[in-house]
Amino acid sequence: MNYWLMKSEPDTFSIDDLMRRPNQIEPWDGVRNYQARNMMRDDMKLGDLVFFYHSNCAEAGIVGIMEVVKEGYPDSSAFDPNDKHFDPKSDATKPRWMRVDVKYVRRLARTITLKELKLKTELADFTLVKNGNRLSIMPVSKVQWDFILALE
DNA sequence: GCCAACGTTGGC
């Protein structure tokens, strides 16, 4: 069982949007970064738990928990010329990009903000708080996961 | 809206 963190801009897709989806499931598409792609393709497994992180907003931070309900499969949004994330170098026979499906588990009692996480010496090695980090998907160790949840 | 950090692209 592994733990993850996934970022989303709430203006684009927030945890409220996830709650309103049919069955509260969302295909996590549009990721166009190879490191993040590789994690979805190779490492994210059914039942893994994921922090939902709101980025690029007034109160950036962890707002909830999701669960992986479908493992890596081709991101067909890359095939659609009308899609914002269309990639002409990807097609159905040779898909370049992958996605997983995630399902809403619960909202945190409060937002655990980036500001707060940055103050914790226990999280000094956590990718999220590293300066200049831009990965939209990252692994979270069990120790980090438990520590962060204990802040709730 | 600014801008630093970073990944990707493409010329050579």
Add this chain to the structure above:
DNA sequence: GCCAACGTTGGC
């Protein structure tokens, strides 16, 4: 295969 130019991310 180097690296400058460019585009994007995301905190502030």
